[in-house]
Amino acid sequence: MTTKSDMGEFIAKAYQPKGPVVLDCQVKNIYYGDFRAVRDTHIPIEKNKVTGFIGPSGCGKSTVLRSMNRMNDLIESFRFDGSIHYHNNDIYNKKIDPVVVRRYIGMVFQLPNPFSMSIYDNVAFGLRLNRFQGDEEEMVVQALKRAAIWDDVKDKLKNSGLSLSGGQQQRLCIARAIATEPDVLLMDEPCSALDPIATRQVEELMIELKQHYSVALVTHNMQQATRVADVTAFLGVDISQGGRTGYLVEMDDTKKVFEDPQQELTQQYVRGEFS
Amino acid sequence: MVYDPFKESSSSRTLSAPPSSADYLKDSLFRFFAYFCALSIIILVAYIVIELGIQAYPAMEKHGLGFITGTTWDTNQGIFSVLPEIWGTVYSSLIALFIGGFFGIGIAIFLTQSFVHAKLELTFRTIIELLAAIPSVVYGLWGIYVLIPLLRPVADWLHETMGWFPLFGTELSGPGLAPAALVLAIMILPTVAAISADAFRRIPYRVKEAAYGMGATKWEVILKVMLPTASSGILAGLVLGFGRALGETMALAMLIGNVNEISISLFAPANTLASLLASTFPEAGQLEIQALMYAALVLLAITFIVNVAGLAVQQYTMRKFEGKK
Numbered sequence: 278m279t280t281k282s283d284m285g286e287f288i289a290k291a292y293q294p295k296g297p298v299v300l301d302c303q304v305k306n307i308y309y310g311d312f313r314a315v316r317d318t319h320i321p322i323e324k325n326k327v328t329g330f331i332g333p334s335g336c337g338k339s340t341v342l343r344s345m346n347r348m349n350d351l352i353e354s355f356r357f358d359g360s361i362h363y364h365n366n367d368i369y370n371k372k373i374d375p376v377v378v379r380r381y382i383g384m385v386f387q388l389p390n391p392f393s394m395s396i397y398d399n400v401a402f403g404l405r406l407n408r409f410q411g412d413e414e415e416m417v418v419q420a421l422k423r424a425a426i427w428d429d430v431k432d433k434l435k436n437s438g439l440s441l442s443g444g445q446q447q448r449l450c451i452a453r454a455i456a457t458e459p460d461v462l463l464m465d466e467p468c469s470a471l472d473p474i475a476t477r478q479v480e481e482l483m484i485e486l487k488q489h490y491s492v493a494l495v496t497h498n499m500q501q502a503t504r505v506a507d508v509t510a511f512l513g514v515d516i517s518q519g520g521r522t523g524y525l526v527e528m529d530d531t532k533k534v535f536e537d538p539q540q541e542l543t544q545q546y547v548r549g550e551f552s
Numbered sequence: 553m554v555y556d557p558f559k560e561s562s563s564s565r566t567l568s569a570p571p572s573s574a575d576y577l578k579d580s581l582f583r584f585f586a587y588f589c590a591l592s593i594i595i596l597v598a599y600i601v602i603e604l605g606i607q608a609y610p611a612m613e614k615h616g617l618g619f620i621t622g623t624t625w626d627t628n629q630g631i632f633s634v635l636p637e638i639w640g641t642v643y644s645s646l647i648a649l650f651i652g653g654f655f656g657i658g659i660a661i662f663l664t665q666s667f668v669h670a671k672l673e674l675t676f677r678t679i680i681e682l683l684a685a686i687p688s689v690v691y692g693l694w695g696i697y698v699l700i701p702l703l704r705p706v707a708d709w710l711h712e713t714m715g716w717f718p719l720f721g722t723e724l725s726g727p728g729l730a731p732a733a734l735v736l737a738i739m740i741l742p743t744v745a746a747i748s749a750d751a752f753r754r755i756p757y758r759v760k761e762a763a764y765g766m767g768a769t770k771w772e773v774i775l776k777v778m779l780p781t782a783s784s785g786i787l788a789g790l791v792l793g794f795g796r797a798l799g800e801t802m803a804l805a806m807l808i809g810n811v812n813e814i815s816i817s818l819f820a821p822a823n824t825l826a827s828l829l830a831s832t833f834p835e836a837g838q839l840e841i842q843a844l845m846y847a848a849l850v851l852l853a854i855t856f857i858v859n860v861a862g863l864a865v866q867q868y869t870m871r872k873f874e875g876k877k
Binding site for chain 1: 756758759760761762763764765766767768769772776777780781871872873874
């Protein structure tokens with residue numbers, strides 16, 4: 278059933294994707310300096326699906342997600358060993374500029390981080406960056422509507438994005454990320470600062486987004502994973518070698534992961550026995 | 553005794569206790585001390601202005617507003633007016649602000665946006681902060697013996713080839729606006745750089761992350777996101793630098809030429825209010841001293857106006873970019 282690596286470490290059974298894969302993430306190892314943060318994690322992100330990442334704190338789910346658009350390159354000690362194939366190209370190929378990767382693979386962060394500029398300019402930022410030639414205003418309004426914040430801000434588009442409340446800021450950031458219609462959207466616990474109503478709206482947005490794009494979602498909220506994720510990857514923490522190294526335990530259709538998990542660890546986690 | 557109606561009726565196990573009378577006393581003492589410090593500054597400023605006003609009053613009565621519109625300072629005839637000095641003060645400071653601001657902000661970006669290794673950053677920072685520790689008179693000497701000889705061939709060439717251009721309209725005969733403004737620029741550079749660098753450092757990491765996450769290049773991140781975010785802090789640095797340039801005395805008295813003329817040319821000698829005060833005071837008679845006090849008051853007014861205007865612009869950018877009321 279399971280395989281072991283040469284060093285006798287557990288390696289999860291490979292998930293067999295049922296549809297086309299847009300982002301094939303094969304992590305051998307991720308290091309921060311000497312610290313081995315993640316090992317042996319193979320997560321294919323399927324096209325037009327929401328792929329959920331769940332697991333206890335420190336299991337490296339955010340690290341893996343951030344590797345998918347090379348956000349971790351900002352951290353000097355970061356070292357990636359493995360490959361992430363996106364449209365037949367390894368995004369860690371030396372010839373590929375991370376800036377180009379990030380234009381196609383957008384990201385929403387855990388904490389709201391709007392720019393100190395007007396609400397309108399925040400959303401138009403990506404459009405201007407990508408030299409969008411069409412009707413900018415229409416795209417901005419559309420993005421704000423899809424991010425479920427249009428009604429809150431329609432009368433104050435010229436106000437600073439920072440004048441909004443935390444939950445509104447996060448939805449503004451989602452609008453900013455989806456305005457350029459990125460091919461893949463990475464969401465790192467996007468709802469952790471939102472109230473239940475806004476959370477529900479963002480979840481609906483994710484389901485709508487996957488009609489055209491692919492979404493990878495890190496979440497601490499298991500109900501959220503069952504509500505929106507088509508496929509779920511469960512990552513665990515290996516403390517056997519002193520450090521805390523995250524690794525993939527199990528990946529399968531969400532229903533299967535939650536109702537009939539194959540690994541003991543997954544069972545315990547989805548039953549809420551530890552987190 | 554401190555009033556505490558809760559102790560009696562609370563659980564007998566509770567360790568909660570009200571602050572003691574001594575705690576309250578410390579609280580009041582500290583508050584008094586803070587008020588005292590703040591108030592003493594206000595009183596000091598008021599005292600300086602009033603004292604200056606009293607000393608300058610005879611001159612104010614005698615010269616009136618003509619003092620700031622006239623162009624002559626003649627001790628023998630007793631005609632005193634400071635328009636050329638006002639012009640020289642503002643003009644030299646503006647040039648210095650322009651040059652010093654440009655390089656100061658550039659240095660701040662260089663130091664904070666991970667262009668160099670952290671250790672090298674610290675070295676650069678220390679060197680730049682060292683610039684602020686050099687005494688004004690040393691800058692003056694350096695200007696006379698190094699900068700002016702260096703500038704002369706450049707100035708001559710500019711004047712010969714582009715003499716029709718008003719900025720290069722005269723020859724550099726030695727001291728003049730250009731060397732004075734350049735030295736001023738170097739003097740305000742550490743102020744602008746340090747305060748701007750702090751403004752950049754205050755930007756939360758997640759803002760930078762968001763900008764890179766949108767697929768912006770380093771240049772786009774700095775120009776389109778970091779600069780607007782830091783703008784209110786940068787403005788504060790520029791205002792402080794400008795204020796320092798307006799009031800700078802020793803280096804300017806040595807370099808600007810002390811000639812009461814209004815000229816747009818960068819190479820013409822000029823004068824500033826501070827330099828007029830410094831160079832005229834030692835040999836001034838009573839009437840002239842009164843006029844000098846008036847000039848000091850004018851300088852104070854200019855500095856005050858600049859600071860208030862700078863504060864207003866800063867508040868405006870804060871509202872616009874950061875949504876703060």
